[in-house]
Amino acid sequence: MSVGAAGVAAPDSMARVVVEPGFEAPVQTDVLIVGAGACGLTAGLLLADLGVDAVVLERDAQPSGSTSLSSGFIPAAGTRAQQALGVQDSAERFAEDIQGKAHGTAAPALVAAYTQAIAPALDHLESRHGLQWEVLTGFLYPGHSRHRMHTLAARTGVALEQALEAAVEAAAVPILCEARATELVVDAARRVLGVRARRPDGSVEAIGCRALLLACNGYGGAPALVRRYIPEMAEATFGGHTGNDGTALHWGEALGAHLADMQAYQGHGSWAVPHGVLMTWALMVEGGVQINREGRRFHDESQGYSEAALHVVAxxxxxxxxxxDTPVHTLAQGFPDFVEAERAGAVRRADSLEALAALIACDPGTLGETLSAWTPGEPDAFGRRLPRRLDAPFYAVKVTGALFHTQGGLDIDARTRVLDSQGQPLPNLWAAGGAARGVSGNHVSGYLSGNGLLSAVAGGYIAAHDMAAFLRTSTTT
Incomplete structure (x- = not known):
C-alpha cells in the first residue's frame, strides 16, 4: 500500500501514517519506543546503558500489557543462573527445541538471533539492573528439553513488568503514560520522523525521533484482524491486553512492510471461567487431565497449552x-497466580468420583471409565504416558480455550529491522515482541512455552544494540 499525502488510515483503527516532510515536534529524542511491556522496557534500559537518549510511549495509565498477563517465565539457555545449577544447555539446543515445536517452520535467522541473545540479555538485566533470576526445575514445559525457564522470585508477569519499570525509572528513561500513539509521521522516502500521541483529554502531543521501535504488541484485540488471519479463534475468548489493537500492522502495511507468519498465535487451553485468569499448565504437565462436559478426555494434554485452546473450544x-489430585495441587501452591485463583474460588474440591461428576454435571459411570482408562507409564488412547491414575480428593477448574496473543506480524531481519515486500529494511524502523513475527512458525501448535517473552526480551535487547549502532553512523539530524 502506498502512502498518500493525506495519509492512510486503517479501518476500525486510530492508527494512521502521514507524509509530512516539514514535521516539527517540541520534543525530540534519538529513539522513540512505542509500548512499555517487556520488549519496550528492555530496549529502553539497554539504550540508556549504551548512552542513547530514548523515550517510551505507553497508552495505559500504568505499564502492563501482555507481560503483566503472562506467567513471567522467560526461557533462556546458558545464563549464569542456569549454569549455577549445573544445567547443561546451549543456544543451539534451545533453537532445536523451538524448531521441533514449530515443525521446522520458524524463521531460522530469528531463532538463531533470539536464542543467542536471550542469555546475555538476562545476565545484563541481572548484573546491571538487579533483576535476580531463578530457574524453575520442578518440571519441564512441553517441548523444552532442559530446565531453562527463568523467573523472578514472585513468579508472576506483574512482578516482571514492575521490576523492569523500576529499573527504567532508575535509569532515568522517560515513560510517557496515557499517550496513545495514533499518527506515524514519515517523509517521502518512508523515513520515520516522529509520532503524534493522543492524551485522554483529547490533546495531541508530537514527538520527533531519529529511530523508532515498535514494541506495541500484536492484533489479538482487533476482531476484524483476528477474523481475517485466524478465523478459528474469531469467537474465542480474548485473554490478552486491549492494547493488542494492530497498530504496528496498520502502520507497517501503510509503509509497504511485509507481514509474516500471520496464522501463528499463542492460544491457551486453560482460561479459568468465569474468573478470567490463566491457570498454569503445570497442572497438566504433572499429571492432570482435561475432561469435557460428557466426562471424557479429548486430547493429549502433554502437547502444550497453545494448541490445547483449539481442542477445548471444540x-x-x-x-x-x-x-x-493432591500431588499436583501441592505442586501448584508454588505458583502465586494459582494460589490467588484458588482464593477467588476457581479451584473446586471433590472428595469422591461421584462428587466430581456432580461438579462437572456428567455421568459418574462415564467419568469413572475415563479416569481408569490408562495404565500408568504406558501410552494411552491419545499417546500420552500419564505417571499415575488420579485419586480422590480431586480438584477441578472450569476452563475454556482463549486467544492470548498473536505470533505473526511485521517481517523483520535478525537485527529486528522492519522489512518491506522486497526484503529490504525500511530506513529507520525496528519492531520486536508482539509487533513482529515471532519464532512459532505459522500455526498455533508451533508455540513453545515462553516464546512470547523470549521474543520480547531478546528482541528488545537486539533492537537497542542495532539502533545504537545505526545512530552512531547515521547522518540524519
Missing amino acids: QPGGIAWNVF
Missing part, C-alpha cells in the same frame, strides 16, 4: 474441566 459449549 468441546460442547467450548468448556472443559482441568482435573488433578
Whole structure:
C-alpha cells in the first residue's frame, strides 16, 4: 500500500501514517519506543546503558500489557543462573527445541538471533539492573528439553513488568503514560520522523525521533484482524491486553512492510471461567487431565497449552474441566497466580468420583471409565504416558480455550529491522515482541512455552544494540 499525502488510515483503527516532510515536534529524542511491556522496557534500559537518549510511549495509565498477563517465565539457555545449577544447555539446543515445536517452520535467522541473545540479555538485566533470576526445575514445559525457564522470585508477569519499570525509572528513561500513539509521521522516502500521541483529554502531543521501535504488541484485540488471519479463534475468548489493537500492522502495511507468519498465535487451553485468569499448565504437565462436559478426555494434554485452546473450544459449549489430585495441587501452591485463583474460588474440591461428576454435571459411570482408562507409564488412547491414575480428593477448574496473543506480524531481519515486500529494511524502523513475527512458525501448535517473552526480551535487547549502532553512523539530524 502506498502512502498518500493525506495519509492512510486503517479501518476500525486510530492508527494512521502521514507524509509530512516539514514535521516539527517540541520534543525530540534519538529513539522513540512505542509500548512499555517487556520488549519496550528492555530496549529502553539497554539504550540508556549504551548512552542513547530514548523515550517510551505507553497508552495505559500504568505499564502492563501482555507481560503483566503472562506467567513471567522467560526461557533462556546458558545464563549464569542456569549454569549455577549445573544445567547443561546451549543456544543451539534451545533453537532445536523451538524448531521441533514449530515443525521446522520458524524463521531460522530469528531463532538463531533470539536464542543467542536471550542469555546475555538476562545476565545484563541481572548484573546491571538487579533483576535476580531463578530457574524453575520442578518440571519441564512441553517441548523444552532442559530446565531453562527463568523467573523472578514472585513468579508472576506483574512482578516482571514492575521490576523492569523500576529499573527504567532508575535509569532515568522517560515513560510517557496515557499517550496513545495514533499518527506515524514519515517523509517521502518512508523515513520515520516522529509520532503524534493522543492524551485522554483529547490533546495531541508530537514527538520527533531519529529511530523508532515498535514494541506495541500484536492484533489479538482487533476482531476484524483476528477474523481475517485466524478465523478459528474469531469467537474465542480474548485473554490478552486491549492494547493488542494492530497498530504496528496498520502502520507497517501503510509503509509497504511485509507481514509474516500471520496464522501463528499463542492460544491457551486453560482460561479459568468465569474468573478470567490463566491457570498454569503445570497442572497438566504433572499429571492432570482435561475432561469435557460428557466426562471424557479429548486430547493429549502433554502437547502444550497453545494448541490445547483449539481442542477445548471444540468441546460442547467450548468448556472443559482441568482435573488433578493432591500431588499436583501441592505442586501448584508454588505458583502465586494459582494460589490467588484458588482464593477467588476457581479451584473446586471433590472428595469422591461421584462428587466430581456432580461438579462437572456428567455421568459418574462415564467419568469413572475415563479416569481408569490408562495404565500408568504406558501410552494411552491419545499417546500420552500419564505417571499415575488420579485419586480422590480431586480438584477441578472450569476452563475454556482463549486467544492470548498473536505470533505473526511485521517481517523483520535478525537485527529486528522492519522489512518491506522486497526484503529490504525500511530506513529507520525496528519492531520486536508482539509487533513482529515471532519464532512459532505459522500455526498455533508451533508455540513453545515462553516464546512470547523470549521474543520480547531478546528482541528488545537486539533492537537497542542495532539502533545504537545505526545512530552512531547515521547522518540524519
